[in-house]
Amino acid sequence: MKFGIIVFPGSNCDIDCYHVLKDVLGKDVEYIWHDTEELEDFDCIILPGGFSYGDYLRCGAVAQFSKAMEQVRLHAEKGKLVLGICNGFQILTEAGLLSGALVRNKNLKFICDTVALKVENNNTSFTSRYNVGEVIDIPIAHGEGNYVVDEDTLKKMKENGQVLFTYEENPNGSTFNIAGVCNARKNVLGMMPHPERAGEALLGNTDGIKLFQSIIDYLEGGAKNDK
């Protein structure tokens, strides 16, 4: 089982994801440079947080054109796992791998805080270790995390169980309090909160670790994955 973390110019949380997977969970993980044209070896690709290409023009707008993103698309088409966190989520929506878009926080400010999330669906390879309705504390750090999506799409996403995390107290104006959504096939997850920042007792929070453990369970073949 191998994780790959894509490093775009301007990625910041690549090292944090790496650290959680490698040092905390002891898994095989590699950095992938943004112009890589080969992702065959990897089982789960992570698009980390940060400010790819400075987030100029729109967050994640430029990153979608990198060579690695073409491969991520293929990787996702094969049904393999893709996890986009924060800027990674923004890139996934810009690239059309997830519906909707992320716009400026309602208060127009960058927000760095720890917020309560509710797990809406645990029947996925990303959330199997959580219980439905479980409330977890996960840090957020974004200026544009306000998720917008049209009503029809939202309705379909809800029916299909694609909304995985919602905010208990909406920090950014996000539609339907959405914090994280996946695609219809449930192998691509995008979320604004940073589970990799909640992976160690020393940092005062371990609520995010179960997300990575869920993925590991799935990749090890032991977990449920609805298809």
Next chain:
Amino acid sequence: MTNRYKAVGLNKQEYDKILEVLGREPNELELNMYGVMWSEHCSYKHSRALFRHFPTSNERVLQGPGENAGIVDIGDNLAVAMKIESHNHPSAIEPYQGAATGVGGIIRDIFAMGARPIALLNSLRFGEIENSDRVKFLLEGVVEGIAGYGNCIGIPTVGGEVYFNQSYRGNPLVNAMCVGLIEHDKIHRGNASGVGNSIMYVGAATGRDGMGGASFASVELTEESEEKRSAVQVGDPFMEKLLLEACLELLETGCVVGIQDLGAAGLTSACCETATRGEGGMEIDVLKIPRREKGMLPVEVMISESQERMLLIVEKGREEEVNRIVEKWGLYSVVIGKVTNDGFLRVMEGDEVAGEMPADSLDSSGAPKYYKDYEMPAYIKEVKNFTSTDVEEPQDYNETLLALLKSPNLASKEWIYRQYDHMVRTSTVVKPGSDAAVMRVRGSKKGIALTTDCNSRLCYLDPREGSKIAVTEAARNIVCSGAKPLAITDGLNFGSPEKPDRFWQFRESILGISEACRELDTPVISGNVSFYNETETYAIHPTPIIGMVGVLEDVEKACTMEFKEDGDVILLLGNTKDEIGGSEYLARIHGLEKGEVPAINFGLEKKLQAFVLEAIEKGLLQSAHDLSEGGLGVALAECGIGRRLGANVSFETNLRKDILLFSESQSRFILSVKKEKLQQIKDMMETVAAPYEIIGEVTGEKLQVTINDSLTIDMAVNQMEETWRGALACIME
């Protein structure tokens, strides 16, 4: 032509000195280069003479003042690089960009040493905010600028301070501090060594940025370039992130013999400083410098302050290696000249010599140095004319405490640090909101603690004592987090050094810092001076900002200030005296900035700091908090608010109640201890003979303070929290 020197901000003697050095008239380019290098900002001509008072070394200091940043050993082959820098004037003109580029500049200083920047702090001062749209605008812009740069580049902003006082209404202060980690054998310096080695330029192209000031001769400038010149620099954190990663990767290869950031005075200062520290000479071709705009004059290129640029001194023959790595990061690099040993900085324009000056005559070793007159200002005597009985005792202490918690100087700064990513790189163990931030050091058990401190009201009333207190309070904050204080960087913000009364403040402050640093064994390893922070009629309060770093041998033992559990015993360490002079209470409640500042006794201070540190290291404390602005009353409230825990405490005292509650006597701490550990603590205190009282316990949902059997404060923690947490947000929204 008589007044050529005035146009570049120099005086007659200084111009004569140039004539003497060169043995001829300088040309326009040369004159401008002297102008910027001999400006106060680059040459420290008014302050350098006093720096000899600073203690700058001990067995832990690996790099003292004089380089891009200071470096202090934290053991295990690891070290911390740190520096603070002011960006006051740019921030007053354009708060967002001014603050952003301040952050960008200080980060470059850190990675120029080869260190990986791991944390940012900032220290801000503004005029009173409550009824000033201007101050709100400044605060909003400055905070967004700091956030915009730091968040984007991915370095957590973990601490800082902000105060509001009318003395800053015309001159806000924005000081940014950066801290980096480095292994001992990887330290790099800004040396142009090895004759024949290549000088390379990396990063953003050079534009006409940062040339708005007076230090610019206009004789040969066309109107067009006049119009295109801009005093405001725009930061590009994305570019800097690439530059940072590229430089750190380059330094790993061993092909870089020297590295220097391009800061104030741009290429001019980077070239002459690296030359002076190296073989003594350098030749560069100004035509080879990448430019953002067409038609730039050599002088514009040489003194531009465009952001996100670095100068590298590269081993001859390895330039391609540099190009490859730099290109990988989407940047470009170019050879602009070579190291020489003839002692000259030679600026070529193609084949022609455009300027030629002894390199060491430009930089601070050759710049003028002044010993200015100083004289105690008249106000000093006046303000001391105060006794605590001059003010009336408040009627309702609940109200007084709430009023203090609501003061923008004491209220929660969450509105600010919520905009800063303080968690990126997942190393922030103690986040903003406690006494000092604590960062883990990856790959070791250690941690470092960081803080900035300066109570400038005390520095105004007594610059020497106030400055001692700034250093000591910083140390107290570090100790409360469980770390041993190691070293400081100082951001000295003052009025004009040419006025004897201001210069007196500056001198007193330096003497105070020096004494405290010597006492606490925390040498000064880097710093910055910002003068002329004054308007026609008034100057800012003297503001020597102290940035301090400390080390924790075991980061798991980090301690925070908030009470942890019901039933814990609360102790007050130290002595409370009749010392409300200069207090926030006196200023906020009675509208007075007066009095003697609290006295500091280093013997007691050191004893208590050592005690608190040892108790934390032994795992005996639940919480530790130092008492500073707002005194005992505010400190108790702050301890309770963190986890919404009440406390019941009582005192027997001869002091008036307001003095007991709000005096800002030094060397005091509030500790909380589990009952079962109390005896151990008592035993430790007996052996060191530390003054302490057991004042009560953590309990319930209210803060209840009984003084001489009368219940003086009785208030729900919730209510205090709401007031304290909401105050700044309420002003800003």
Next chain:
Amino acid sequence: MKAKVYVTLKKSIADPQGFAIKGALNKMGYGKIEDVRIGKLIELDLGDVTKEEADEQLKTMCEKLLANTVIEQYEYEILV
């Protein structure tokens, strides 16, 4: 060839920034202002291309990068 691209949020998408500016303007005494919306103006120097090339390029640039058509609409103008 130079061009200007105008990118605005679709009507259906809330514009908190515009809303905040409207509030600020109202407070400054412009009480009658009914609506403010903030968009982007992108000025390009396309280099040495014909008008037809410019037109084609601008369209794809807008669709692919300059606007996010999920939430934004665009217009452009080629300057002569």
Next chain:
Amino acid sequence: MKAKVYVTLKKSIADPQGFAIKGALNKMGYGKIEDVRIGKLIELDLGDVTKEEADEQLKTMCEKLLANTVIEQYEYEILV
């Protein structure tokens, strides 16, 4: 009365954002693009005011709030 305000960075001010987008467009195959600068487009509905009033209001709004005249310049257009 409706109006459009165009706010752009002054020529002398670096535009890192435009620079980065230029780089991205060049890489996407638009090699000839020489310059990109990013500004703001502000659309206002000024309510029931005369053209003269609109003109006057827009000028002060721009100077005071919509543009930061230290680094930006503005233009506006009143639509009929």
